[in-house]
Amino acid sequence: MDTSCNLLLLLMFLHYAVGFTNSCVKILPDSSSSIVLEVGKDFTATCHLLEGSDYTSDDIEWISENGSIPKQSYRRINETAVSVTVNIDSNLNGWLKCRAAKQSLSFVPPCVYGISLHAGYPPLKPKNLSCIAVQEDKDISPNLNCSWDPGLRNPLIDTTYTVYANVLGTTQKHKAECNQYLARSCVVNLETFPIHMILKVWVEVKNALGSEQSELQNDSSYFAKPNPPLNVQVLAEVNIPTSLMVTWKHPIDRTIMKLSYAIRYRKAASEVWIEVPESFTRGYIESFRLQSLEPYTEYVVQMRCIGESKSSYWSDWSLNVANSTAEAKPASAPDLWRIIQPTANNRNVTLIWKDPVKANGKILSYNLSINQGYKMFESPSIKENTVSQMYSMELPPGKMANIEITAFNSVGASPKASLFIPGSDKELPGVEDMSWSVLDGKPESKLQVKWTAVLPPRPTLHLSEYLLEWVKITQSVHQTELQVGWQRVPKNLTITTLNADLEKFKRYNISVYPIYKNHSGHRLFQAGRPVTRPAYIQQGTPIEGPTVKVKKSKKNSAELTWDEIPLDSQRGFITNYTIFYAIGNTKQWKSVTVDPNVHSHVLTDLASETDYVVNVLVSTEAGSFKGTDCTFKTMKYGDGEVEVIVVVVCLGFLFLTVFIIMFCLRKREVIKKMLWPQVPDPSDSSIAHWSPDFPIKADLPKEDVSVVEVDVFDGKSLCEEEKGVLPLKKDKYLSEEHSSGIGGSSCMSSPRHSVSDSDEGDSGQTTSSTVQYSTVLGSGYKGQTPSHQPPAFARSESTQPLLDCEEHPDHLNESQSRSSYFRRGRELEPGVLAPECDGGSLTFCPVQEEEVSPVTEEPPASALSYMPQKSGYRPQ
């Protein structure tokens, strides 16, 4: 199929070739080149059969690029001619062919003739023709750049733009041609730029479908564009702070062009230009004074120029030139404020201030005057030439103060700002309600504060304005300076946007103060009571969790406490705390949520003797942070259970003890016989006769006296001293009781040390021997009446356990005074036991607290009770 198709194409080409060269048809109009036709018009072509052709008009067919043209648009003229009319559109480009061929099979070759058509538009008239010759060096350039608006319609066919320039009065015609489609500008060279002559310029647009032209005629200077003014300078004027002098040089000689100038200026900080009215700068001038400027402000100046009477193009603006106006006296007062921090019994007043808004110069110092007094002001204390913007002072609560401040720059002083601080009990009312909200805006969100208007409480007071204060609250250690800001709000407003970029996640205290003005006497400004609210511009997730502690854990409950996390870590208002707890590592958490002001909680319904894990989650609006885990174990026994057990055990033990005592008493005789067999009465012995009665008697009374004194004196203090040691002793006592096997608490107390220390011997024996000593002492001493002769105890061996007892360190510590006394006694009577025993009896004191003093003061009773033992001793 491909090959057959190709063959067909080849055949067709051959026919064309034949047709063009040897054609039997011809088209009128005919052209060797393309025929240019205007888009939108009708075009009629006629196909003629040449003489001698075999065809008739019926055999003629018109063919366009798109194929056969329908017969309706044909018109048969006569036998040999057929015309066709087509509407030209912008796409009709290419061949239009006339073909003559027999419809039936024929050997006569078909004839074809074609013409080339090209659609296009005639040119549009160029609009807004303008020509410009810029300044080059000291002259105007001879190259005149003319530009125009060619219109938007593409002519589709070749179009030429020719610019002609002619200086009127001369014959010379300068010309420049630009052939591109829709040319917009063309530069024509005038050789020299004509001065003060009329210049005629026109542009001619031409193509196959037509031509158009625009012309311009004006004074040559209208075509010129000068350079901006030269060497523009802005000079500050020393004594006139509101003006600046601008000077410049003419950019072109007046013989070529006489210029006038324009000046514009703006504050360096602003983008808005202010133009000096042209009437002020008309004329061939080279300087101008800008006036009504603000002092101590940098201004930027630009200039341009134009031919006189606007007879040229404006020059470009000159480059920026800047200078500052001179300083002037500050035109407004400093912004004075105070922070009052109550201390223990004073007020710490910190005065802070800002530079005047219209400082008109660099503020060099302040003149601060503080007038204090209880009823009336005393003479002011003046602090001159303060550079700092802060001053702290102590103000007693009852004292009032009026503060005045002026600011100085190099030129002079500002108006005075004043602030009155009343005694702390004379505060004026503040606003009522106050609330804040966050204004969401890009790029920074701001805080909006709202409050209710306040009415002055007295007719002499007027509301002057409101003051909004914000203080950043930090807990950081380095909080050396107050982070305070404030802004003043007109009195007719009760809502405003805080004019500060507050830090995210930081707490601020926002306060609103009404400022009153007192019209009586001085003009005193005074702040009312503030209303303060904490605020965050944006809240965040806490960055620290609370550390939980278990304060008390019981059988089924536990009391938890935690501290509030540091303010800097809170990063928002705490909305609640959630306590999570679980058994051991089961991870089956239960939780309880409590209010933000709660810092302890009692967990109930816990299992006894179980390990628990607990932690506390702190939440703000933005998120939560979990504290570290804390583990604790609940108790095995509940409250009182242990006590019950202890009481039961103690009671049991008491009963046992009582039982043993009873038993002892019942079987006393038996026991006594077993332990202390009958011994002869020493008084009957012959030893009694050599007993050194006299020396003992002579010495003993002295001894006696001193003993009694010590007893009475020391007895109580001793008892008190020993009270503290009592529990310990009781313990020992209990443990030793078992070993001794002997009941009688009164008996047991004294020998306890001896028992433990001298346990080589049989315990029963030692106990008895010591018991005997103590009793013997008591009796031997006090009851040692002349009639009696107990001093006859000269038992050297039996002192052994007692000495041990005395030298026992515990014992010594317990009773220093006693032992010192003891030693004295022993020195006095080394060979005699009586003092030692007496000392021994003293040691019993703590145990038998109530009975001790009686023991010493009522020797007969004890003496009596122990009498039998005396006799029992002898044989040892």
Ligand SMILES: *[C@@H]1O[C@H](CO)[C@@H](O)[C@H](O)[C@H]1NC(C)=O
């Ligand atoms: C030829 O065909 C093209 C494409 O189909 C069409 O855009 C154009 O208008 C046609 N030209 C004429 C003269 O009919």
Ligand SMILES: *[C@@H]1O[C@H](CO)[C@@H](O)[C@H](O)[C@H]1NC(C)=O
């Ligand atoms: C047919 O018309 C054309 C043009 O009008 C003319 O030139 C030609 O002589 C005519 N032919 C005959 C046979 O009339």
Ligand SMILES: *[C@@H]1O[C@H](CO)[C@@H](O)[C@H](O)[C@H]1NC(C)=O
């Ligand atoms: C041509 O001049 C007219 C009037 O002066 C103006 O409105 C228009 O914007 C100018 N067009 C161009 C392309 O400069």
Ligand SMILES: *[C@@H]1O[C@H](CO)[C@@H](O)[C@H](O)[C@H]1NC(C)=O
């Ligand atoms: C002539 O002026 C036109 C329009 O202002 C500009 O585009 C063109 O570059 C200028 N030609 C020359 C040679 O400066």
Ligand SMILES: *[C@@H]1O[C@H](CO)[C@@H](O)[C@H](O)[C@H]1NC(C)=O
């Ligand atoms: C020269 O041009 C200006 C501004 O376009 C115009 O006001 C003035 O009439 C023109 N002068 C002449 C002579 O055409």
Ligand SMILES: *[C@@H]1O[C@H](CO)[C@@H](O)[C@H](O)[C@H]1NC(C)=O
């Ligand atoms: C600004 O003005 C001062 C005083 O006239 C002058 O000395 C100084 O050069 C000027 N500065 C500038 C940048 O022009």
Ligand SMILES: *[C@@H]1O[C@H](CO)[C@@H](O)[C@H](O)[C@H]1NC(C)=O
């Ligand atoms: C008063 O407050 C200021 C600012 O916080 C501080 O610097 C100053 O030490 C304080 N004075 C006293 C006495 O507390």
Ligand SMILES: *[C@@H]1O[C@H](CO)[C@@H](O)[C@H](O)[C@H]1NC(C)=O
């Ligand atoms: C500061 O103020 C006091 C009283 O208002 C005044 O006497 C003194 O001259 C002032 N100091 C200066 C430097 O002007």
Ligand SMILES: *[C@@H]1O[C@H](CO)[C@@H](O)[C@H](O)[C@H]1NC(C)=O
């Ligand atoms: C507040 O008062 C000022 C003038 O003192 C006025 O310009 C402004 O419009 C007033 N604002 C309102 C909200 O009334």
Ligand SMILES: *[C@@H]1O[C@H](CO)[C@@H](O)[C@H](O)[C@H]1NC(C)=O
């Ligand atoms: C605790 O505070 C968070 C954050 O504001 C909140 O989503 C949650 O509902 C609060 N829980 C309770 C029990 O109120």
